[in-house]
Amino acid sequence: MSTFLNIIQEKCPKCHQGQVFTKKGNIFLFQLPKMHTNCSHCNYKFEKEPGYFFGSMFVSYALLVAEMVIFFLIAHQFIDSFLTIVGLIALLAIVWSTFNFRLSRMIWIYMLDGQKRQL
Ligand SMILES: [Zn+2]
Known part of the structure; x- marks a missing residue:
């Protein structure tokens, strides 16, 4: 739970x-x-190498698809027009783009560096 909150x-x-x-x-x-x-506290370097965050694009894609499906399932209950729903989904994708950018990078950082196992 604390990892989720940290992300x-x-x-x-x-x-x-x-x-x-x-x-x-x-x-x-x-x-x-x-x-x-x-990091301002521990001087941890976030971008280890050029292209380190390339993989976060795939995380971002998965996030966006999940958001679109959830929004479609909710909007389909209230809106009959398919084109209106698609337009709203496109608007949602634009409005949430910076949020998805940050969240996908945070998930990517925590997937690769989040909890190191002590051997
Ligand atoms: Zn730190």
């Missing part, structure tokens, strides 16, 4: 104190989220 609160995977993102981004102002290069 949602965008905390460092190593010390769980420092913030990963400096700016959350705002799609309406065309601002993308911005990450710290190192």
